[in-house]
Amino acid sequence: MSLILLAALALGVAGGVLLPEDASAFLDSASSVMLLALLFSVGIDMGRNKEVFARIKELGLKILLIPVGVAAGSLFGGAVTALLIHLPLREGMAISSGLGWYSLSGILLTEAGNPTGGAVSFLANVFREAITFVIVPFLAGHLNFYCAIAPAGATAMDTTLGVISKNTNSETAVLAFVSGVVCTLLVPVLVPLFL
Amino acid sequence: MGKIFLVLGLGFLIGYKGLLQEKGLRLNGRLQTAFLLLLIFCMGVSIGRNGEILRNLPLLGGKALLFAVFAILGSTLAVYCLSRLFLQKEGKK
Incomplete structure (x- = not known):
């Protein structure tokens, strides 16, 4: 899937360079309607996570500390980065509140009229996922199992769940999945808050 | 932005109520x-x-890498502190 996404992106970039101005301007305006359709569809998927909501009740609200920590820490990291490279704080926090969900965060910033921020957000969250694969074993070994969930953000429910589960235990894998779902719910809410 | 929350919420309700x-x-x-x-x-x-x-792609890529590194550091630090404070018993290595 991620290869197909990258291919779509590359095709788009080529299209942006080659297509006549009015064609690409049309695509720009059509995409805001498509974004609403995408979010509607994402919303349907989110509402279906009933087992996860039940699981949270069962395990206790305490486990929400993990995704809350992930989100708060990411926002803090985004703010620090924005200060370091002289970007507006809000933009920095919008970028880091992608929580690893690179496709949606990139799209949201681009649609908000900031294609540069969209490109940075897309790349930043791709890098976040890539780094997660590498450092999960280290975090599981040197800090604690909860920390191995932290870098994954929203990806803990799918792409990076395997590496977390392999390096921790099955109980942590369940927590990771729940944390990933909660982070996934947070992304489309948090990113627009900072735009 | 209001529209974003509206369609998300609408979709969520449809999914939650199992209408599909x-x-x-x-x-x-x-x-x-x-x-x-x-x-x-x-x-x-x-x-x-x-x-x-x-x-500016190389420059933007560098900025993105910084964002990724600091978001990961912040998340890990926050989860580490919270877990030491509240989740001590479970999840020890």
Whole structure:
């Protein structure tokens, strides 16, 4: 899937360079309607996570500390980065509140009229996922199992769940999945808050 | 921004209430992939139209890497503190 996404992106970039101005301007305006359709569809998927909501009740609200920590820490990291490279704080926090969900965060910033921020957000969250694969074993070994969930953000429910589960235990894998779902719910809410 | 929350919430309700049958959900999954790919394509178009982004790509990539590193550091630090404070008993190595 991620290869197909990258291919779509590359095709788009080529299209942006080659297509006549009015064609690409049309695509720009059509995409805001498509974004609403995408979010509607994402919303349907989110509402279906009933087992996860039940699981949270069962395990206790305490486990929400993990995704809350992930989100708060990411926002803090985004703010620090924005200060370091002289970007507006809000933009920095919008970028880091992608929580690893690179496709949606990139799209949201681009649609908000900031294609540069969209490109940075897309790349930043791709890098976040890539780094997660590498450092999960280290975090599981040197800090604690909860920390191995932290870098994954929203990806803990799918792409990076395997590496977390392999390096921790099955109980942590369940927590990771729940944390990933909660982070996934947070992304489309948090990113627009900072735009 | 209001529209974003409106469609998200509407979709959430439909999913939560189980208003869609198996077939509808499969269709929703396919449509989601299609919209996602189209939007990523459109994102590429707005990048490609913008010569400035293309010229600055290495710089933007460097900024993105910084964002990734600090978001990960912040998340890990926050989860570490919270887990030491509140989740001590469980999850020891």
